[in-house]
Amino acid sequence: MSAQRACGLADVPVGSALRVELVGAKGLVEVAVVRDDGGELHAISDICSHGQVSLSDGEVEGSTIECWLHGSRFDLRTGEPLSPPAVRPVPVYPLTVDGESVFVDIDANGSPEES
Numbered sequence: 001m002s003a004q005r006a007c008g009l010a011d012v013p014v015g016s017a018l019r020v021e022l023v024g025a026k027g028l029v030e031v032a033v034v035r036d037d038g039g040e041l042h043a044i045s046d047i048c049s050h051g052q053v054s055l056s057d058g059e060v061e062g063s064t065i066e067c068w069l070h071g072s073r074f075d076l077r078t079g080e081p082l083s084p085p086a087v088r089p090v091p092v093y094p095l096t097v098d099g100e101s102v103f104v105d106i107d108a109n110g111s112p113e114e115s
Contacts, residue, residue: 003096003103006033006043010100014039017065019046019056024106031093031104032056034076036063042076043093043104050086 006020017034030046032055040063046056051069058068064082066073072086079089094105 002107003094003105006031006095006102006104008100009097009102012041012102015060017056017058017060019054020104022104022106026107029106030054031106032065033095033102033104034060034065036060036076038063041095041097041102043095044074044076044079045090045092047090048072048074048086049081049088049090055090 004022007018012018012033012035014035015037017032020031020033022029022031032044032046034042046054048055048067050072051067053069055065055067058066063076064073070085073082074090075082079092094108096103
């Protein structure tokens with residue numbers, strides 16, 4: 001599969017995250033489309049690698065998102081955990097904007113595998 005429409009550009013204000021569900025080669029994938037404090041868009045797994053809860057319910061600060069349950073913070077560009085208790089990264093997906101639509105490719109190679 002290729003990139004698919006995840007949401008509208010206006011659906012993700014600066015400093016916020018939106019949970020979307022996309023269907024890829026491996027089935028349903030929960031994705032957080034995030035607009036960081038600088039206005040840049042990111043697409044990461046919506047599921048925290050530590051607590052298995054929705055990251056889109058967390059707080060966006062700079063180019064990071066904090067899990068609301070235990071406070072793990074993840075880099076939106078790499079998916080790497082920046083604070084415990086999380087030690088495993090979350091997948092990051094390629095994102096493109098076409099007009100007023102945001103597209104995410106959940107099947108792109110190079111994303112860390114969810115475990």
